[in-house]
Amino acid sequence: MIVEPSLVHGLIAAQFPHWADLPVEAVGASGTANAIYRLGADKAVRLPRTEGSAADVATEHRWLPRLAEQLPFPVPLPLAQGAPDKTFPRPWSVCTWLNGTNPRPGDAASSSDLLAADLAEFVLALRRIAPEDAPPAYRSEPLASRDAATREALATLGGVVDAEAVAAAWKDSLSAPPFTAAPVWVHGDLQPGNVLVADGRLAAVIDFGCTGLADPAVDLIAAWYLLTAGARQTFRTAVAADDATWARGRGWALSIALLELAHYRESNPVMAGIAAHVIGEIADEGPGTSPG
Numbered sequence: 001m002i003v004e005p006s007l008v009h010g011l012i013a014a015q016f017p018h019w020a021d022l023p024v025e026a027v028g029a030s031g032t033a034n035a036i037y038r039l040g041a042d043k044a045v046r047l048p049r050t051e052g053s054a055a056d057v058a059t060e061h062r063w064l065p066r067l068a069e070q071l072p073f074p075v076p077l078p079l080a081q082g083a084p085d086k087t088f089p090r091p092w093s094v095c096t097w098l099n100g101t102n103p104r105p106g107d108a109a110s111s112s113d114l115l116a117a118d119l120a121e122f123v124l125a126l127r128r129i130a131p132e133d134a135p136p137a138y139r140s141e142p143l144a145s146r147d148a149a150t151r152e153a154l155a156t157l158g159g160v161v162d163a164e165a166v167a168a169a170w171k172d173s174l175s176a177p178p179f180t181a182a183p184v185w186v187h188g189d190l191q192p193g194n195v196l197v198a199d200g201r202l203a204a205v206i207d208f209g210c211t212g213l214a215d216p217a218v219d220l221i222a223a224w225y226l227l228t229a230g231a232r233q234t235f236r237t238a239v240a241a242d243d244a245t246w247a248r249g250r251g252w253a254l255s256i257a258l259l260e261l262a263h264y265r266e267s268n269p270v271m272a273g274i275a276a277h278v279i280g281e282i283a284d285e286g287p288g289t290s291p292g
Helices: 005-015 051-068 113-128 143-155 163-174 216-225 229-239 243-264 269-285
Strands: 024-026 034-039 043-048 078-082 092-096 184-186 195-198 201-205 212-214
Touching: 005 024, 005 034, 005 043, 005 078, 043 051, 051 078, 051 092, 113 184, 113 201, 113 216, 113 229, 143 163, 143 243, 163 243, 163 269, 184 216, 216 229, 216 243, 216 269, 243 269
Parallel strands: none
Antiparallel strands: 024 034, 034 043, 043 092, 078 092, 184 212, 195 201
16 A cells, blocks of 8 residues: 555544644655654654554554653654554554664664664663563574574575575574573564664664563664674673573574575665675674674
């Protein structure tokens, strides 16, 4: 479904008329879950593209206010929840607008030790939040349960990635001891499209549709999706990741990137490019080379 600014303006006018005079501006985001529009100077409208992402609206409205109070960096705060109607068939939301830019793989922000330390501070703060009543995260399954899907994605990428190096890295991650402790809060999708930076620092974390309880290794995907090698080590030191957790985190990053590249190679060049970058970074590291 193509969402035009006029449709967004109509939804606002019909359901939240006190904001009807605010300008609506499309945001050039590459994500696949939501269409994003800026509403006035300090608000954002998020319209789910799929039924799956529509289910995230209630999750974010319930949990983000609670999480925000305990996090050291800004996150979007829900302001209003829109109802489905004849012009848009899914629930949608209005939240606070947060300033910053999405980092790009390999840019200056990716090599910033300050960004690495900020990301670690965010991840650790999220882990410390009490887990009572929290839902399972979108990626709450054991890493090993993704083996078949990951290998299937790799099989479709012959000639696109270094299949031998990638298969070795994946095998290495699967050999790490599985997570057996109590799950903790994770963001679940710390990728460039869900992070805002400014001057090499973390400005905000957005899109909590995947949040919930899981293996803390899930949020270590930030090391490969958002950081270069030197800053990656700064991040690892700051989060005090042991060998097993780091190996699982690398496996999560690799599995997610392989599935994304296989799915978006023809349809979404931005996401495909990010996924290819992550796979290349991991393949270049080689198996079993993560420093202890």
